[in-house]
Structures are given as structure tokens and as C-alpha cells.
């Protein structure tokens with residue numbers, strides 16, 4: 001499965017096939033997270049396709065799992081890009097519920113309020129690990145240092161926090 | 177359950193853990209199923225995380241030290 005020069009054509013064909021299968025939906029999804037920066041979104045999709053090709057054994061998974069994996073790979077690439085782009089550490093406060101959403105889509109604005117509400121209903125321990133990781137584009141070890149707790153504790157709090165958040169959002173009818 | 181799956185879905189694992197977790201994922205059905213289940217959550221958090229700032233100007237506050 002390791003590519004050698006003679007198989008470049010084969011590689012291109014396979015990546016092309018991946019594009020045909022996943023490229024459109026993935027680009028639509030990624031664009032929502034790149035601030036509609038189309039060039040950036042296209043780069044993210046391309047890198048995702050290359051990684052998918054490198055781990056093509058995972059493409060044998062059932063379609064729902066393949067899609068979830070691709071979304072996760074793309075999400076990570078976007079986060080890494082955002083971290084690189086903000087050369088200085090972010091000192092911006094995390095979004096608050098009472099911020100007034102600018103209408104770039106009513107659904108998103110509404111959803112932001114619901115999500116902020118759900119976050120506030122979590123325990124302090126659960127809320128703070130979500131804020132210090134995902135909402136600030138920080139890794140587990142970075143958040144662990146800031147919070148002064150071991151990385152393993154961040155991981156497990158994040159797990160239970162995310163599960164709790166998902167439960168609340170399901171109750172509100174916004175999560176599947 | 178394997179708690180790293182949440183950090184993986186959110187894209188916040190450290191690089192070293194990321195590769196190890198993906199190898200784990202290859203053989204752990206529980207984590208595979210949670211990978212699908214938890215997929216909604218980061219997307220919903222994005223609605224909050226990526227919404228335009230409430231401030232009047234376009235730039236977010238640069239430094240709000242506590």
C-alpha cells in the first residue's frame with residue numbers, strides 16, 4: 001500500500017475518486033468553519049483527501065463512520081490552521097451567551113444561544129474544560145497547564161462534559 | 177469507554193496522542209460508535225464559537241487580561 005513513484009497515477013486516480021465521493025459535501029461543511037474563506041476550505045478538503053488516501057484502509061468502514069472520520073480529520077486541519085494563523089496566543093474572551101449574533105444565518109444565531117445556555121447548565125468542571133480546549137483552539141496539554149490539572153483529568157472531564165452537553169442539546173432538540 | 181474519543185472528535189488531542197488514538201480507533205468499536213455519536217457537538221459549539229463578535233467594530237478585543 002506504500003506509494004512508490006510508479007504509482008503516482010494510481011494515487012491521483014484514487015484521490016480523484018475520493019473527491020467525487022466526498023469532496024462536495026465536505027467542502028460545504030468545512031466552509032462553515034473557515035469563515036467562508038473558500039481557498040482555505042479547499043486546501044483543508046485537499047489535505048483531508050490526501051490523509052484519507054494515506055489511510056485508505058479506513059475507507060472500508062461503513063459509510064457513516066467514514067464520514068464521521070473525514071469530518072474529524074478536516075476539523076483538526078482547520079483548528080491547526082487557525083492556531084498557525086493567530087501567531088500570538090489568543091487572549092480573547094470566549095463567546096458569551098449575551099453577545100448579539102450578527103445575522104449570518106438565523107439558525108446559527110439561534111443555535112448559538114441554545115448552546116451557550118446548555119454550556120451554562122453544565123457543572124463548572126465540565127464547562128471549563130470545554131472552554132479551555134475547543135472554544136479556544138487549545139490542546140489537552142495546553143488546557144491542562146492553564147487549569148493546573150493533569151492532562152488525563154482534562155480528557156476525562158471533557159468526555160463527560162461533552163456527553164452531558166450532547167444530552168442537554170438533544171433535550172432541546174438541536175442535537176441528533 | 178475511552179475518554180480520549182471526545183478530545184479526538186473535538187480536534188484538541190496533542191499530536192503525539194492523535195496518532196496513537198487513531199490506531200486505537202482502528203480496532204475499537206466502542207470509540208468508532210462514539211465518533212459518530214459525538215459528531216454533532218463540535219458543529220453545534222461552532223455556532224457559538226464562530227459567530228461574529230458582538231462588538232460594534234469588526235475586530236475582536238485584542239487583549240482582555242483578567
Ligand SMILES: [Zn+2]
Nearest residue numbers: 178204206207
Ligand atoms: Zn476505544
